[in-house]
Amino acid sequence: MRKHWKRTAMIATIAAGLTLAGCNSGSGDKKEAGPTASASTENAVNESGFPLVKDKITLKMFTRIAPSNGPFKDMPVFQDYEKMTNVHVEFTEAPTDGFQEKKNLLFASNELPDAVYRSGLTPLEATRYGAAGQLIPLEGLIEKYAPNLKALMDQNPEIRASITTPEGHIYAIPGIVTLNAARTDKKWINQAWLKKLNLKVPETTDELYETLKAFRDKDPNGNGKQDELPMTARAGVPGQGIPVVNIMSGSFGLDQQLGYNINLVNDKVEIWMGSDKYKELLMYLNKLYKEKLLDPEVFSQKEAQYLAKQASGNTGFFFDQTNNPFRDIAVQYVGISPPAGPYGDRLQAQAAPIARDFGAFAITSENKYPEITMRWIDYFYSDEGSTMLRFGREGENYELKDGIPYYTEAFLKSGNQSKITPYAGGGAPHLISDKVASFINPPQVQAAQDQLTPFMPKVKYGAPMFDEQTAQRVNVLTNDINKYFEEQSTKFIAGALSFDKWGEYQSTLKKLNIDELQKIYQDAYDKMKK
Incomplete structure (x- = not known):
């Protein structure tokens, strides 16, 4: 009877598109080994x-x-x-x-x-x-x-x-x-191009901007054509964030704690998707995109295309965990630290727990x-x-x-x-x-990681576990918020949406109940810290 009930309930769950259908929250004690635990005593x-x-x-x-x-x-x-x-x-x-x-x-x-x-x-x-x-x-x-x-x-x-x-x-x-080194994407820059153009490793976002312009304009590959790709990044998966945003966020003081776009400030959860610092990050990326310093395919390219651009040796700045995709030309690249942003922020935010x-x-x-x-x-x-x-x-x-x-x-x-x-x-x-x-993690990769380690958060919290009802509510909220956040962020970066619309963007996040989501994360974090 019990097994029949579970089968019926779970089929109904799938038929409803994996939405909850009155399931019990699971409170109370549970037997860890289940009803057949005694079988293990036959062969201890x-x-x-x-x-x-x-x-x-x-x-x-x-x-x-x-x-x-x-x-x-x-x-x-x-x-x-x-x-x-x-x-x-x-x-x-x-x-x-x-x-x-x-x-x-x-x-x-x-x-x-x-x-x-x-x-x-x-x-x-x-x-x-x-x-x-x-x-x-x-x-x-x-x-x-x-x-x-x-x-x-x-x-x-x-x-x-x-x-x-x-x-x-x-x-x-x-x-x-x-x-x-297995929790981060390294920041790889074309040191052969730096050397040819007599440039130092960029230490700030302003210096990175000037370096990317030099990569675009000064023919570092020496073929007499303006065919260099200054900067690229993965396109990402809808609903899972925008890689170029995640990678550059730390330079603008934006972390990714609790598996989301969250800063922890004095034990307070702050979802930064509508913050002034995030607007500055988007404006910076928009400047790179508009001036053809950021790959025009950054939102659309397939993984194979991205890896091919690494291996080509004709890319100035990109991001990956290892040097495997460009192993044959690895000497051409070196890992660098996060560039300091306009307020001196230099965080390696893009790091897995x-x-x-x-x-x-x-x-x-x-x-x-x-x-x-x-x-x-x-x-x-x-x-x-x-x-x-x-x-x-x-x-x-x-x-x-x-x-x-x-x-x-x-x-x-x-x-x-x-x-x-x-x-x-x-x-x-x-x-x-x-x-x-x-x-x-060969020596080159570890050397690149050494450039990031001093700027990594001391503790990186993963996504919290919620009770079943709360988890479903978070799922509903984040589906709507993430879709809107990614769509609008992409438009801001690509210049399809004017920053005059920033106020409307913030208002819509409010209407999508981002404050409720922040409170849910705050409550979860408070329980994690106990």
Whole structure:
């Protein structure tokens, strides 16, 4: 009866376009292991060491597979880990394209696996499916069976704060990134052009403007044509912000805390989307765009186009986490610090929280072995487990140098790096530390990060967890506000909307209830700080 009710309720939820349909908020105590918890006593978990269990068990997991990946069953990490643990995992792989729809259907039909892996659960989804009894609370399991994850949460309290519901439950665990270089897009400038034009690295937004003009006008590539691209950025995804705004916001004193356009000032939440400083940022970007210093395709280009512009060597200033896209001409570029803005602000605002990939892993109520499953995933939050996940087999795929794993030259030449690891494509539940990042964090990238680190916020708070009703209200508010904010910001930058209309823009944000949204975030932040 209980299972039938859940299936009916969740199908109704999907049919309503994933809007709530009278679901319970999930208050009260919940059994973490669900109704089948006793099954795990038949094959009890070993609380330390390997194997995890005496007799082999099978866990079924639903996962996202990126276009660059090979089949998970062929990845050495899962083959070798099965031998270590006595846990066989059967993965149901859903391609990135269409993954969200398949995930929705999975929960709507209630045909659940034992766990969802690399699942990209949103806070709203985690809260909703937890309240419906489809995901089990994990906080007790973490305490007893996940020493690596628990240690990371104790060392970085903002992790726990950003994954715990107001009722005190953790329904999904994130990918954790303690390496700063994996949390930022570096600011890459064409040092070959600087040298040719006898220019210094720009330290302010005014100096950056003059540098970009020189890139445009003074033929730094030496071909006698005015074909240089001074500055470009990713186009971004609708509803997820404007990359060039996010990247330049810190120079105007605008942070991105709590997963949104928020400054924290003396523990007060300030959504800055209608602020005077934001207007100044837009006016600056408009000047760059109008004078053909900012790529005219900055709002429309595909990812492949953007990467090609990096690799061309004909771009002056752009942004990316690593130097992989321009590795063959890497010597041409150098990472720089955030330029100081008109008020001296020099913040590296565009930085992900340590709990970077929310909802990377969750255990469902169908799981007969939740304790074993928690021990299984916890290994990947250690440097040893993360090395196995990211690099494969020592000797065959990588070798250690001073304790740091590096792909072997032969394996690098094979081009099969993304075939052996679920890390490629992002979102895998594991630890990214300085010990396991040699491929994405070579010396040039770390040097670029060193230019950013002094300007990063001391603490970067991720998006807070809301109760189910509040989460739905936030979803409604942000859908409207974000759409309007992005549309109007793009028009201001491109010159399609005059800054004489700024007052109307501010008034419309008010009508879209931005003050209500700010209060919701304030209340959530106050609870996180307790």
